Amino acid sequence: MSSGEGKVIAVRWLAMVLLLVCGMLSARASAEVRAWFDRSSVSMGETVTLNIESATTEQPDFSALEKDFRISARSTNTQVQIINGAMARTNLWAVALEPLHEGVIAVAPITVGNDQTAPLSLAVKPMARGSAAAGDDVFLEVEADTTTPYVQQQVAYTVRLFYAVSLLEGNLDDPSGTGLQVRRMGEDVNYSRQIGGRRYNVVERRYAISADHSGSATINAVSFRGRVAAGGRGGFFSQGSPVSTGSETITLDVRPVPASAPQPWTPAQALRLSDNAAQLPAQVKVGDALELTVTAEATGLSAEQLPELSLPAIAGAEVYPDQETRDTAIVDGKLVGKRTRKFAILPQQPGTLNLPERSLSWWNLATDQAQRSILPARSITVVAGAATKVAETSTPRADSSQAPAAPEAHDAPIVSPGYWRPLAVLLAVLWLATLLAGYLWARRGRSEPRDETDPEPVKLWRPALAHALTRSDLSAARRALLRLNPKSGDLHDLAEALEDPDQRAALQALERALYRGDSAEGVVEQLRNAFARTP
Incomplete structure (x- = not known):
């Protein structure tokens, strides 16, 4: 083997060793920390569980998740195994996440100690609309009694939560929307309903919603989040499994105030105007107070939406309105507003006191036209008071210096004739004493300062x-x-x-x-x- 061939073989062996080492390091890194979702896609309003597995005991840093998810619950589980005689410890974290927006959410690597998870992605679909399919454990249903209300007209909005499992806890959101006034009506109503052969418990909640402006207005979807005792996703949670669901949105086509509508604008399903004028006396004296009570009661309006009650000026009398009382009740699932005011009417002169006709104009939603509730006029006779009669009819008696006339023979004597002289003396003494007391009191008033601290x-x-x-x-x-x-x-x-x-x-x-x-x-x-x- 030549030296050149030996060098080539050595380089190949070195490359193979390097690849093997890199693979081992990569395998070790992936074995150190691992992350996955329990589902690859979810709908808005649902929760998904993110699982992180690691041999380290250091807590994962979940702060990077907060911009895309609401963290609703966490759980930790530790497993210990014996492998080839050696003890291996594995920690498992489970986090329940609720997406904050639709679309594909890219989850950046999560740091656990000195390691990081691989990046993840989750597909988030729009919230499921309407009632869930038969067999779902929990679902929501909403309805509005009208979707074409007038401005400020009450819309009866009902939310029903259906659940066929044992709920440990839960939170049901209130409806909301831009330019909408939302008022909860009464307490929750609980009952059960059979759906698709399955028995559901139902929680019904009612609201009164009104729009501030005409045009399109949306009642946002209502969400429910809770925990069930058994079943469901997220088996890592020792205190039950999370569950959530959402309702559909409802769009209102809000109509403006009709051009022919009376002002102030008062849209109601029914309105009754009443008073106690018929119970007032037919005749009174000058200065005697009459208390007139006027009440306006409307179905479909709160007390604050009713116009202020007033009384016009009344000729020959002073009118003093008392403070108003307001009350709003729930009757048959509708707001019933009541406004009551008392008026003190003080006649100032004899004659006829005329209570004028009083009315309240409003818009009848049942007939979709203007209507006027009227209280009839009432007349009351006013006579002079007792003090006035005395001033007009009293005349001075005969002078006391004159001798009393002799009594008629048929009149019984007022005082026995034998006692009239002592009685006259006594009266004269009392008269002089009264004059003296008045004189002394007048001098005392001029000489002594008046005590103004306790007159x-x-x-x-x-x-x-x-x-x-x-x-x-x-x-x-x-x-x-x-x-x-x-x-x-x-x-x-x-x-x-x-x-x-x-x-x-x-x-x-x-x-x-x-x-x-x-x-x-x-x-x-x-x-x-x-x-x-x-x-």
Whole structure:
């Protein structure tokens, strides 16, 4: 063998040794850490399990997964084997991942200690639409009572979760969408249903959804994620297997407010306007308060969507609106909003008090046209009060200096004739004592400063005013302040009797707020500051 041939053979042998060493190193690297998905493709809303196997005890770095997946659960399992008399330890990590987007997701190598996994890929398909096929363990169903609502019209949206396995835990998302107002209605309803020969438990949840603007609006798919007690994928999880499913999306074609619709826009399936005018007395006196209660109740609207209740000016009377009460209930799967307001009506003069006709215009969704709910007019007779009658009809009695007329023979004597002189003396003494007491009291009032810390009027009105302001009750505050001067028929008269400009301004603000139904917050603070001083 020549020297040249020997060199060639040596090079070939060296190359073979190098290839063998590289293969052994590669095999060792792949044996050190291995990664795989339990499925090659999934749908949006489903989870997939990523398995990582390694001989090292160091934890894998899963941070690279967070941009493409939501990590919902993790589990670790350790296996020990005896191979050719030597103990081999293998650690297995299982991670439940939910894709964040559709398409082919490329998973970069994951670092485990000093090693890295091979790159992986996962195909993610769109979320399965509609109810799952017969035999699925868990699926969702959604429906809307209309897909062509008006702006602000209530859409009854129902979500039903069907499951035929034992759920350990779960989370059902609420519906959402751009430009949509979503309100949950009532509590979950639980029942069972037979589907395809299989018994399913059902959780039904209801929502009221309304659109802020006309045009196309999408109610996004609803997702469910949970764990089942047995079966399903992901056998590495000791606390059950993960399960998830999703619903279909629903597109709404939202119609604008009709041109012929009355304002404010009030779309309802039914609306009832009522009051207690029929229960009010047919006749009252001047100054006696009448309490009129008006209620608007609508099906398909919340209380906040109903227009504010008001009462027009009434000739010959003052009107003071009380604070409004609002209530929204769920009746037969629909929102029922109720708005109630009380009005204090104070007649100011004798005659006929006419409650005018009151109405509320709204859009009837059942007939798809405008409608008007009307409260009829009511007339009430107002007579003069007792104090007015006394002022008009009373006349002075005969002068006390005149001798009393002799009683008629048939009249019984009021006082026995033998006692009238002592009685007259006693009355004269009492009269003189009254004059003297009045004189002394007047001098005391001029010589001594008035004690303004606890005058008698304060005992009557100040606690009542403080209590009313604490509750932000403007009607009660008005009643308390009128105690300052019982002769004042209204706040206007009381304001004219006061000298403090801040107190007069506070009374004017109170009167405006009562009439217009403004917020009580600013008026309460103004009254509290102004009447911290005794008038």
